[in-house]
Amino acid sequence: MITFTYSPTDIKVCIESSNDLGCTIWDTVDIYGNGTNEIFLSRVRNEVFLSFSKSGIANSEFKATLRCAYKVHPIAEIQIEYSPWTLDIETNGIMEAYHELGKYKSTDDKFIQHFQGNNFVVIPDARKIKRLEENVEAVTVNFGSEELFEIRQIINSIEIV
Incomplete structure (x- = not known):
């Protein structure tokens, strides 16, 4: 979501359309502007069904505490950058650790629209x-x-400099 380029009506339509298309986890990272997305979501939360509220814990890039956190509560998602410029998850153990914990719990899980492959969700x-x-x-x-x-x-x- 990029609230500084959208009106509140546009954002609401975008959220509703995302949900209708099966995109039920939204990244509202601070980089988009001083919590503007979070403020907007708090205003429309009663008008828009936010299915991620039932998912569980979500976190970004933590390695040593992943298994410990999973013992406390199942991890719903982990956000890690993976691109041609950041391939470190292939060698630092994060991919292997999350792969084991991120197995499907039921046969219906594999049909979630926002999965690509077995390990990745594109945002x-x-x-x-x-x-x-x-x-x-x-x-x-x-x-x-x-x-x-x-x-x-x-x-x-490609040499990354």
């Missing part, structure tokens, strides 16, 4: 409903092993 930017719909549709894209190999070769050939 896209969606400034218009059309873009939101395109982002949700992206879960139907599947890469073959040759395509994934080619992508990995390109990533590995």
Whole structure:
């Protein structure tokens, strides 16, 4: 959500459309502006069904306490940046730790629309409903092993400075 570019009506429509498309976890990170998103969500919470309120704990990038936290309460999500420029989760143990704890609990879990693969949920930017719909549709894209190999070769050939 980017509240400084939307009117309250636009944001409400965006939230409702996101929910209708199966996107039920929203990142309201501080970078968007001094808690503006949180303030707006508190105003519309009674008008919009926020399914993430029933999910559980969500956290960002913690390694040593992941298993400990899971013993207290199941982890609903973990937010970690993973891109061609930040591949460290492949080697620092986070992917393995979360993979074990993030297994499906029922056969219905695997049909949640916002999952891509077995481990990742993409948090896209969606400034218009059309873009939101395109982002949700992206879960139907599947890469073959040759395509994934080619992508990995390109990533590995780039020197990050």
